[in-house]
Structures are given as structure tokens and as C-alpha cells.
Amino acid sequence: MWSFQNLLLTICVALRCVISAVGMIHVTGYVGRDANVSCSYDQNYVSHEKYLCKNDCGNSDVLITTSQASKTKYSIYDDTSARIFTTSIFDLQYTDAGKYWCGVMRTGKDIYTEVKLKSVQDSCCDTVTKVQSYEGHSESVSCWYESQYQNSLKYICRGNQPSTCLQQALITSDTKQNARFRLDDDKVLGTFTVNISSLTRNDSGSYLCGVHRSSELDVFSAVELEVEEWCCVKSTKINGTAGHPLTLQCPYPPQHLDNRKFLCKGDHRNNCTDILRSRSRFTLQDDAASSSFTVRVTELEAADAGTYWCGSDSQWRVGNYTKIQLSVDAGHYVGYTVPPLLLLLMCVFAVLVYKCKHQKAKDNETVMNINAQNEDALEEVMRVAENHIYESQEVVIYSNKETAELQNAGNDYEDLGEDEPDLNVTTEEIFCNGNFHIAN
Known part of the structure; x- marks a missing residue:
């Protein structure tokens, strides 16, 4: 047996x-x-x-x-x-x-x-979600999963090989935050989102969103991230005048109709100051029909010159904002400057008259009349000088004529029956005597 x-x-x-x-x-x-x-x-x-x-x-x-x-x-x-x-x-x-x-x-x-x-095959997947962003931006990648995996481990890795994804995960739902990566799991919507901050060109490439299963292969979805160089921003140059109003025009994409519009000032978009919140001289008006908004400055100041950024996208995506270079000219005062020639003549005349008035007075009435008439002549010339401020060319011609007459005034002594003047007579004496004859 x-x-x-x-x-x-x-x-x-x-x-x-x-x-x-x-x-x-x-x-x-x-x-x-x-x-x-x-x-x-x-x-x-x-x-x-x-x-x-x-x-x-x-x-x-x-x-x-x-x-x-x-x-x-x-x-x-x-x-x-x-x-x-x-x-x-x-x-x-x-x-x-x-x-x-x-x-x-x-x-x-x-x-x-x-x-x-x-x-x-150790690859994934038939469908790939493409995400585009720019250097320096933050970007979110959303990954969908079925309701039975609400409590399962979620993660994301680079590449497209599911077999090593979990071991090389950049972040998981257990850690939630890892350097530039943050993972948020919305179990109600069945979606976990991975946010990547401070993007660089090196972040471009393939990513896998994974949901871990203990008895079977993990579930994956594929994402292709493209990070482009931050460049080619639309830029305009505008010139204004201090003390005058100015209007800035800022277009935006039609899909940003309900977005908050902004205008900020600074050499770089990352550290610019919101002007609309800090300066009452700047007011914004949105024009939905033209997909643009305008910013009006009631009275420009020299300090307003600089670089401005206007847009409707808090993520600063290229094409959704405009760079403006504003220069401000100082206001010009419209006035009149006395020509140097006239100014010189006026100064010489004033000095000569002053000396003539203080010459030793002659004991006869004729000399006294001459002095009185000299004063009348001074008033006449001053009146002419004032008129010259508005009619400079005519005054210059008139002044030249008067000067010629004054220089020839010495020749009139013969008409008064006096002796021929000394050839060495001074300009000062000629000027004073000239006034006398003009008065006569």
C-alpha cells in the first residue's frame, strides 16, 4: 500500500x-x-x-x-x-x-x-497633450484619472518609459512640493495638477503623469512640454510733452475680455509697478469692440518717462501684452529775447545820457533847453526799444538810422554859427551834441 x-x-x-x-x-x-x-x-x-x-x-x-x-x-x-x-x-x-x-x-x-x-512595449502613449510656455513663466500640467484611483499614489516623471517612471518621479502626491514642482490632487474632479515654476528651455520634453496600481501596471497619460525663448515682444515708442495730456493704446486678445487689464512701469516685467493703482493721473478705459484699452494721462511729468508694460495676461505670455518706451519733452516757454545789437546800443546810450546829464551846465538858457530836450530824446529812444520787443527788425533798422544821425550830429554846429569842432572830439561829446541838434 x-x-x-x-x-x-x-x-x-x-x-x-x-x-x-x-x-x-x-x-x-x-x-x-x-x-x-x-x-x-x-x-x-x-x-x-x-x-x-x-x-x-x-x-x-x-x-x-x-x-x-x-x-x-x-x-x-x-x-x-x-x-x-x-x-x-x-x-x-x-x-x-x-x-x-x-x-x-x-x-x-x-x-x-x-x-x-x-x-x-515600454512606451506611452497613443494620445499626447501638448503644453506651450515661455522662459521664466510658471506652467500647470493637468492629469486626469478614474474615480477608483482617488486614494492611489500620483506622480509625474520625465521621459516616456513607464517602467522607470515611479523610480524617477519628479514629485508625488505624498511629497506635494519639491523645489520648482508642486502637486495638487482634486479628488472630486478626478484630476491632479503639477505646477512647474521658473521654466527654462531645458524643461522642454516629454512627461508622464502616473497613477500607481499595486497589482497591475500603473496608469499613464503623456504630456509634451515646449518652453520657448522669451522674445519678440511687441514694442512701441511714444513721445509726449510735459504739462500736456497723453493717451496710450493697448490691444489684447478677444478671449481676454473679462481679464484684468493693467499698466505697469519698470525696466523689466518681473519687477514693474502697477501705475493704475498708484497714480491718479492715469485712468483706464476698456473698449471691448476693438479688443483694446486706453490709458489716459491727464498731465505728463518729466518723471513719467520710462518703460511701461500693458496687457491682460498675468502669465505674461508673448502676444498678450505690449512694451511701451515713453519719452517726455520739457515744455517750451514762448517769449522774446532782446537781440544783442539792440541791447548793446541801449546800454551805450544809457551810459552816455547819464554822463551828459551830469556835465557842467552852461549859464545860458539855450544849454538848459538842450538838456531838457536830451531827456525827451532819452524817453523817445526807450519807447522805441520797448516797441522793438515786438517788431525787432523794424527797430533795428530804426536804431541804425538813429545811430547814423547821431554820429553826424557834430556837423550841424556850422548851422548854429559856432566854430568847427575839434577833430579830436570824443564819441561821448558827439553823442551829446547830436541829441541837442536832434532836439532843435
Whole structure:
């Protein structure tokens, strides 16, 4: 009897008879990567030998057992405390896909669990979401997931290889904040969002949004991020005059109709000051029909000159704002400047008159009349000088004529029956005598 039972056991072990299938285990692995097949067993079989076999589990179908050392293609580990043994299949290929069995050896017939192994390409995905941004900006990447994964681990990584994504994750829902990356999970909407700040050109490339699943491959969605150089901003130059009003024109995209419009001043957009909030001389009026707004300055000041930025996009995307270079001219006072020639003549005349008035007065009435008439002549010339402020050319001609007459005044002494004047007479004396004859 004992020999017969042993014979049956030997035959059954040799054939690896499959007598039960406790459920089915589905395993999917990436081509070129490792695939792990984990199988649980009952407490009564902790010390029993375990193995992985393929097809019908014939003697040649046994791939590895817990009593064997690891092989080139396979390895096996039995966690007796968890009562799970795991077989790793290295460098998975498409040809490795198929039916496998987790076996637990025992007296009589072994216990088997069916495994369905699938090989897939280590890449993702059929659909890619494209996101465009610019250097220095912040950008958010939104990743959708199904409701059953509300409490699952979420993460994002660079590249498009799902097999290594979790190990190379830039941030996960457990950490939430990591340097320039922040992850927010909205479980109600079924979306987690990753925000990347201070973008550079090096941030361009492929990203994977991942949702971790313990018994199956993680779920992924692909994103392609393109970070462009911050350049080619529309720029205009405007010139104004101090003390005068000025209007600035700022276009914006039609889709920004309800956005807050702004005008700020500063050499760089990152540190400019909002003018509309700090200066009452600046007022904004939106014109939805023309997709633009105007900023009116009631009275320009010299300090208003500088660089301005107007727009409707807080993210500063190119095309959504305008750079304005404003220069302010000082106001010009319209007045009159006395020509140098007239000014010189007036000064010389004033000095000569002053000296003439203080000459020693002659004892006859004729000399006194001459002095009186000199004063009248002074008033006449001063009147002419005042008129010259408005009629400069006529005054200059008149002044030249008067000067010629004054210089020839000495010749009139002959008409008065006086002696011929000394040829060495001074200009001062000629001027005074000239006034006398003009008066006569």
C-alpha cells in the first residue's frame, strides 16, 4: 500500500499535475524590463517547495523552484512571513507572453494558480497633450484619472518609459512640493495638477503623469512640454510733452475680455509697478469692440518717462501684452529775447545820457533847453526799444538810422554859427551834441 502511494506521488510530481486553479493572476510586463509574478499560499505550506512552470507544467516546463539557485532568466524568493513567493522574469520579451502556473508542492497533488502574462512595449502613449510656455513663466500640467484611483499614489516623471517612471518621479502626491514642482490632487474632479515654476528651455520634453496600481501596471497619460525663448515682444515708442495730456493704446486678445487689464512701469516685467493703482493721473478705459484699452494721462511729468508694460495676461505670455518706451519733452516757454545789437546800443546810450546829464551846465538858457530836450530824446529812444520787443527788425533798422544821425550830429554846429569842432572830439561829446541838434 505504501509503495503504491509513493508510486502515484512520483508519477504526479513528474507530470506536475494541475489539479486546481485558485482564481487567476494577470501580469503585464514591459519588453526589455523585468516582470514579477507573485503568488500567495496557505499557512500549512510555509515549508513546502514552490515553483513556477509553464504550459502544462510537465517536467520540462518547470522554470525554477525555491530549492534551486537563481538562473539567468529567472529568480525566485519566498517570503514566508507574508506567505507569498515571487518569481522574477528578466529581460521580458514578446515571446515570454502566455500561460504560467504558480505551484506549491505537497503530498498527493500539487496546488496551482494560473498566471496570464502579457508583454507590452515600454512606451506611452497613443494620445499626447501638448503644453506651450515661455522662459521664466510658471506652467500647470493637468492629469486626469478614474474615480477608483482617488486614494492611489500620483506622480509625474520625465521621459516616456513607464517602467522607470515611479523610480524617477519628479514629485508625488505624498511629497506635494519639491523645489520648482508642486502637486495638487482634486479628488472630486478626478484630476491632479503639477505646477512647474521658473521654466527654462531645458524643461522642454516629454512627461508622464502616473497613477500607481499595486497589482497591475500603473496608469499613464503623456504630456509634451515646449518652453520657448522669451522674445519678440511687441514694442512701441511714444513721445509726449510735459504739462500736456497723453493717451496710450493697448490691444489684447478677444478671449481676454473679462481679464484684468493693467499698466505697469519698470525696466523689466518681473519687477514693474502697477501705475493704475498708484497714480491718479492715469485712468483706464476698456473698449471691448476693438479688443483694446486706453490709458489716459491727464498731465505728463518729466518723471513719467520710462518703460511701461500693458496687457491682460498675468502669465505674461508673448502676444498678450505690449512694451511701451515713453519719452517726455520739457515744455517750451514762448517769449522774446532782446537781440544783442539792440541791447548793446541801449546800454551805450544809457551810459552816455547819464554822463551828459551830469556835465557842467552852461549859464545860458539855450544849454538848459538842450538838456531838457536830451531827456525827451532819452524817453523817445526807450519807447522805441520797448516797441522793438515786438517788431525787432523794424527797430533795428530804426536804431541804425538813429545811430547814423547821431554820429553826424557834430556837423550841424556850422548851422548854429559856432566854430568847427575839434577833430579830436570824443564819441561821448558827439553823442551829446547830436541829441541837442536832434532836439532843435
